[in-house]
Amino acid sequence: MSKMTMFAMLVLLLAPLTGCTAEEEVEATKFPMFSTVADDGQTYSNARMEGGAYIVVFSAEWCNSPCYTTMHAIWAAKAELPVLVMSTDPAENASGVTLSEWHASADAHDDDETTGDTGVSLTTYAFMKGSDVATALDITRPGSLAFVNAAGEITYLHEGRMDSTEDILTRWAEAGGSV
Numbered sequence: 261m262s263k264m265t266m267f268a269m270l271v272l273l274l275a276p277l278t279g280c281t282a283e284e285e286v287e288a289t290k291f292p293m294f295s296t297v298a299d300d301g302q303t304y305s306n307a308r309m310e311g312g313a314y315i316v317v318f319s320a321e322w323c324n325s326p327c328y329t330t331m332h333a334i335w336a337a338k339a340e341l342p343v344l345v346m347s348t349d350p351a352e353n354a355s356g357v358t359l360s361e362w363h364a365s366a367d368a369h370d371d372d373e374t375t376g377d378t379g380v381s382l383t384t385y386a387f388m389k390g391s392d393v394a395t396a397l398d399i400t401r402p403g404s405l406a407f408v409n410a411a412g413e414i415t416y417l418h419e420g421r422m423d424s425t426e427d428i429l430t431r432w433a434e435a436g437g438s439v
Contacts, residue, residue, distance in 0.1 A: 288413035292396035298386035299359035313437040314342040321357040326403030326421030328369035333423035407435040
């Protein structure tokens with residue numbers, strides 16, 4: 261077999277593999293459109309959040325753990341990060357819990373009545389009901405997280421509880437947030 265024939269066979273065998281080792285550009289997933297009033301009386305939307313990284317915790321009024329555990333783990337990893345807490349429950353089925361009651365319940369998660377320690381207050385977190393964002397992202401488990409960059413793109417979507425400081429800070433940095 262000549263060198264030319266061997267070369268031609270090699271090219272034919274490798275042709276289907278072209279591009280397999282090159283990095284392919286993946287289209288970023290935009291965070292779904294939203295605009296809703298939170299417990300602080302302010303309206304939050306894609307436009308308002310644009311220009312800075314933020315975290316969304318998908319929760320429910322009835323979800324203590326993993327939801328509250330995840331919220332407090334984020335606070336412990338880096339206090340006062342921009343966090344939106346969006347309900348996975350529709351507004352029409354709000355369980356009779358007000359936004360302020362829901363926020364107070366989340367704050368109280370780390371309180372210790374025997375010592376009088378009130379723990380941390382998730383003061384910078386904005387709680388909002390009736391968001392369809394979870395449905396748009398196919399989120400089925402409360403306590404799930406989305407890390408969103410300044411361009412409004414989801415850099416990491418995590419379903420279920422996240423309580424590792426290292427993981428939270430890594431994902432926050434990947435979204436462009438300062439650590």
